[in-house]
Amino acid sequence: MSVAPVLTVERLRVGYPGRDGSIEAVRDVSLGVDAGECVGIVGESGSGKTQLCLAVMGLLPSNARIDGIVRFAGAPGDAVRTVRGERIAMVFQDPQTALTPHLRIGTQMTEVLVHHRRIAVREAREAARAMLARVGISDPARCLRRYPHELSGGMRQRVLIATSLLCAPQLLIADEPTTALDVTVQAQVLELLARLRREQRMAILLVSHDLAVVAGLAARIVVMYAGRVVEEAPADALFRSPRHPYTAALIACAPNPDGPIPARMATLPGRPPGATERFAGCPFVSRCDRSVERCRHEPPPMVALDDGRRFACHEPLPA
Numbered sequence: 001m002s003v004a005p006v007l008t009v010e011r012l013r014v015g016y017p018g019r020d021g022s023i024e025a026v027r028d029v030s031l032g033v034d035a036g037e038c039v040g041i042v043g044e045s046g047s048g049k050t051q052l053c054l055a056v057m058g059l060l061p062s063n064a065r066i067d068g069i070v071r072f073a074g075a076p077g078d079a080v081r082t083v084r085g086e087r088i089a090m091v092f093q094d095p096q097t098a099l100t101p102h103l104r105i106g107t108q109m110t111e112v113l114v115h116h117r118r119i120a121v122r123e124a125r126e127a128a129r130a131m132l133a134r135v136g137i138s139d140p141a142r143c144l145r146r147y148p149h150e151l152s153g154g155m156r157q158r159v160l161i162a163t164s165l166l167c168a169p170q171l172l173i174a175d176e177p178t179t180a181l182d183v184t185v186q187a188q189v190l191e192l193l194a195r196l197r198r199e200q201r202m203a204i205l206l207v208s209h210d211l212a213v214v215a216g217l218a219a220r221i222v223v224m225y226a227g228r229v230v231e232e233a234p235a236d237a238l239f240r241s242p243r244h245p246y247t248a249a250l251i252a253c254a255p256n257p258d259g260p261i262p263a264r265m266a267t268l269p270g271r272p273p274g275a276t277e278r279f280a281g282c283p284f285v286s287r288c289d290r291s292v293e294r295c296r297h298e299p300p301p302m303v304a305l306d307d308g309r310r311f312a313c314h315e316p317l318p319a
């Protein structure tokens with residue numbers, strides 16, 4: 001039985017005019033998220049993950065140049081446009097800045113419901129209280145009376161997740177939702193997302209620079225490099241046998257989830273290309289230990305296999 005995609009992105013490009021030539025933040029990205037599915041997006045800092053999410057949400061700054069298709073839950077989309085608000089919600093990296101500092105949590109949460117659902121304040125407050133309980137806040141009535149600065153980072157992120165869930169979105173975009181949190185709270189927030197996905201059949205697009213974060217939750221993982229998708233595969237296949245050398249390098253750098261946490265994370269040598277750089281061939285060539293001559297001047301085409309994998313590499317690792 002095929003599942004309807006809740007989000008389809010086709011050939012998306014996001015660029016900006018820049019002093020040293022135009023900036024290409026997202027370069028020709030296509031991907032899909034099915035109803036109830038969790039898709040992970042990983043890639044180093046600057047690979048275009050947040051720009052992709054903001055484009056889907058329609059939240060890019062006004063000077064952004066956008067091209068491609070963003071289609072939500074089967075709605076027709078022959079140019080970039082999205083249906084947001086009630087059906088797609090996003091949580092951001094920093095729960096501190098995403099909340100309004102001078103408003104109590106209760107006020108912020110009820111405003112969302114009163115605005116979107118046009119329900120009475122009393123009813124909205126009860127819904128907010130119930131949602132806070134749902135995300136594991138032990139004294140929700142007290143939490144509603146608090147200001148953001150009175151809450152811990154983990155509590156704030158829970159509040160944001162609860163707020164984003166108030167309108168029962170079909171898709172939650174979570175951009176580095178745990179980066180600002182300590183390791184124990186990180187695990188709790190990821191567990192919460194996993195539970196909500198199961199209980200609400202809500203699709204999640206989970207974005208992180210850290211493969212270990214998406215590993216436990218995402219059924220499918222999309223790897224981005226320099227604004228492009230370089231590989232996509234079911235999570236287990238990706239870890240078992242990555243085909244793109246960049247994916248293999250990311251896996252080699254990720255700490256073993258069952259092992260001790262290393263004092264220093266291994267990092268990939270070299271730097272990714274900047275958003276103003278243009279490449280005649282493969283963007284990964286300067287850091288790749290499998291590169292051959294044609295990688296310098298021939299862009300590797302995306303190859304899609306029957307088992308749901310795709311990758312763009314002239315010399316892929318063996319299956």
Ligand SMILES: Nc1ncnc2c1ncn2[C@@H]1O[C@H](COP(=O)(O)OP(=O)(O)OP(=O)(O)O)[C@@H](O)[C@H]1O
Pocket residue numbers: 016023024025043044045046047048049050051052061209274275
């Ligand atoms: N408003 C803007 N104007 C110009 N360039 C921008 C703008 N916003 C982002 N960029 C550029 O777009 C590229 C992609 O940025 P993006 O924030 O999407 O990366 P990311 O993958 O989310 O990185 P991180 O892991 O650090 O969050 C970067 O080179 C960034 O400098």
Ligand code: SF4
Pocket residue numbers: 244245246282283284285286288289290291292295300312313314315316
């Ligand atoms: S196309 Fe060439 S340079 Fe790029 S990842 Fe593959 S082998 Fe490496």
Ligand SMILES: [Mg+2]
Pocket residue numbers: 049050051175176
């Ligand atoms: Mg980002």
